[in-house]
Amino acid sequence: MDNREVVGSWLSGPRATAEQMGVEFGYRGERLGLPEDGPGSVASIGRRVAAIFVDWVLCVVIAYGLIAHRDVHSANNWALAVFGVVSLIGLALVGGTPGKMIFRLRVIGLDGRRLSPLAAVIRTVLLLLVIPALVWDRDTRGLHDKAAKAVQVRI
Template sequence: MDKRQAIGSWLSGPRAAMEEAGADFGHPGEQLGLPQQGPGSIARPGRRLGALAVDWGLCMLIAYGLITDGYGQATGNWALLIFLALSVLTVGTIGSTPGKRLFGLRVIAVDTKTVNPVRALVRSVLLCLAIPALIWDRDGRGLHDRLAGTVEVRI
């Protein structure tokens, strides 16, 4: 094996090295029984980040309008609590936040296809911690989704 080839596979990551060895991972969501494209397929990162930005902006506006001390000092901490409440209430009842609805996304449970409030609470608390959301599996699900048994799909 050429040194450049070994370094290239190391830099590309374990998935690329396994694909070069002939492993077939399929499309994201295949092992969950989800389609490759269209409604019900795994939500792509760009849409998920867009929905998160809309939801965070909405929570910042609510916090600034209702809870600030006049100088905007309390906005960040309260916005996180409002985000948690918004996420638990909306994902636990209708399956999507306002941002997710705007971007055509929905959170579903892997096994039952509906999210109950307990799963929404676990998912939302882990999402607010940020670190679990930054760790993804090969299907593109964050650690917060894996631990809650949920997946974010297109509608």
């Protein structure tokens, strides 16, 4: 085995290396009984990042315009609180936030139903801590989704 092959396997990651060795992981969401693509499939990371960006910008604008009265530093602090409220209310009532709705995403329980209020609180609190949202499983569900027994799907 030459050095380029070793470096290539390191750069492509353990999943790619395992797949080259013949290990079959299946598609994202297969273990959850979700379709591979189309409505009901696990939402892509790109859509989820774009949705959270839209939600964050919306919350900063709300905090800046309505709460912080033109104080930028205070607006950034309030934006996190507004983000938590928007996320909690959106998840509990309609299964998503404004950004998720724009990108046609929804957060559902593993049973296919809307999240319970308790699950919405758990997911929101862990999302606000940021780190749990950055640790994913092979279905690209963050720890905040796993704790709430939730998954983000396309609609």
